[in-house]
Amino acid sequence: MKLPTRDAISLKCSKSKCDFDLGSVTGLWILVESASRLFKWCLVMSDNSQKKVIVGMSGGVDSSVSAYLLKQQGYQVEGLFMKNWEEDDNEEYCTAAEDLADAQAVCDKLGIHLHTINFAAEYWDNVFEYFLAEYKAGRTPNPDILCNKEIKFKAFLEFADEVLDADYIAMGHYVRRSFPENGEKPQMLRGLDGNKDQSYFLYTLSHEQIARSLFPVGDLEKPEVRRIAEEQGLITAKKKDSTGICFIGERKFTEFLGKYLPAQPGNIETPEGEVIGQHQGLMYHTLGQRKGLHIGGRKGGGGNEDPWFVGEKDLKRNVLIAVQGKDHPMLKSEGLLASQLHWVDREPIRDVMKCTVKTRYRQEDIPCTIIPIDDENIKVIFDEPQIAVTPGQSAVFYKDDVCLGGGIIEQRIKYSQA
Template identity: 70%
Template sequence: MYVEPVMMKMQKLLRGLDANKDQSYFLYTLSHKQVGQSLFPVGKIEKPIVRAIAEDLGLITAKKKDSTGICFIGERKFKDFLARYLPAQPGNIRTVDDEIIGRHDGLMYHTLGQRKGLGIGGLKNAGDEAWYVVDKDVENNELIVAQGHDHPRLFSKGLIASQLHWVDREPIRESLRCTVKTRYRQQDIPCVIEPIDDETIRVIFDEPQSAVTPGQSAVFYLGEVCLGGGIIRRKNIKQR
């Protein structure tokens, strides 16, 4: 695992040295006791050096390609994997202006900010700008789309998160300036956390962010220390 623990009275979880392989985003639910009882032997080593060590030792993994998708599903398309276990529910694709312009195979196959694979094109009077997924209407099983990479519905000025877990501290009871990641391998987003109660926080971004997705994890950092995180419940839409 590309993370690093720090042994203190309350053990802290640090990012791994190799930023491209850092796994702290996925480990924020560990307690400080679990961190203290864990070993991360490659936390201070970059991936090329790990490969060199493996090659010197004659390990077959030395030349194994990096996984580019979800490692546990193997060499399969994600859509095929989901279709095997979840029944698809086709529905309408609707614009933010309330016009139905197509059909989707299932909301589960799409993510906010998605541009490719929507099957939308050649619409009369629609212009040449690409279409993006900006929301999912789960109740009506509709995919909501808008044109343009800078459409306001793509952006959020903040989020609400719950199911909180803090690695090395009690629930936050006052505002805290830090950074947040709302998806893996994302650049750190400067923000302020405001507690609503012990189980819910409001996060305010310094600058509006695109494709903030309910259901994903928001993970918080102070420098190299992973503070903890929670599940995004809703995003706060940027106003026009």
């Protein structure tokens, strides 16, 4: 086991005596400080050695480094690989076998045991059926958020707790925890790496779940995570990050969704009612979308050559409304209505509150005002109109770095130029 050292101290030891090259009062102070830190470090290591952590091993670099860091901190570390999807086991899009092999290789390298568990049934019932129902209703859901809620921090936590006797679980998410000194409930903070922060996807966690969860890479930036993996010889060091919805993989979204929901083609119209094209199904489009309309090059009224965007979905008529220009008023929203609320501290917001909100991942924070309607519904007014606020997506709220919670966007409040 390597102990921390300080270059300013020269320690010369023999069997008979140890000579400390202090040099000055400063040297003595450094020695005392180093000894104090070493003592505290040993206490932490001793305390952690009594704690068992089950790490969600995905076969990626973030979970790999998480397991390594926890082992370095003295925890009893074991891995657990989840399989959440079985529909496409024999197709080229499924990477489960490769991911499991990588997870096993990392665990072998670190000298930790890897368990496996199949949550495919739970995933289908609690995530995928909701995903299909939302698309069928013309909305755009985010299944990754629901997967975190129902699988990674519920089914996984329950299995780790009840079967593997874990004190904590750990994931490779880029978020941090905070424990206020006044004894208040633990909080979830954004990850240190602003480009990788994943608090948007974890807003449904409760303070109880946060207290039981460790996020070792939350205090690191992604390049540092890869550097650690490479230094430790982990097979995942240069593995490409997964992108998109996990069960769709790299295949075309329309191809996948068409396997489960019948498409209903219809007209694409301008706000004035002129038919300018055909869509293959409203479920394939989302508000603010530009690509995939297949009406590029078509001029609007007065020879307008601005690009076309999805401005609205008329579910009753099965019509897609397209508008020109990213600043078209139909694309803007003054606010939103949200339901299915979840607050990290489990306390509903009952007073008007200023904060910031994200209505999609990687979006810049939007200053806003939350106006409670009741414990299950809120109205949110933006300080400035926003583009492409999409029903079915999540609105997630923040105070500085603290993630407060969020809810599902039920309706956007359309922009009024009056």
